Amino acid sequence: MAEISRTLGVEPRTVHRHLADEGQSFSAILRATRMGLAEGYLANDGYSLTGVSERLGFASPVRRRGRRPRVTSEAHDSSPR
Helix, strand or coil, rough: CCCHHHHCCCCCCHHHHHHHCCCCCHHHHHHHHHHHHHHHHHHCCCHHHHHHHHCCCCCCCCCCCCCCEEHHHHHCCCCCC
């Protein structure tokens, strides 16, 4: 969040407030972005489950197809890679 705030030239609280005004949160947007990227990577046979998990900052790889990976609280504060 700090990096995004710096890029926008505003305080993190301002970003949080604007997101809240839109009914959004940074963590929810980050989680949805990571899930979309994970689904795309997993649709490509060139990516392993572990590789996708590590690339996107998930705590652990998916145990079985169809389950969504859990995001660590540390990952909420970083941007998708």
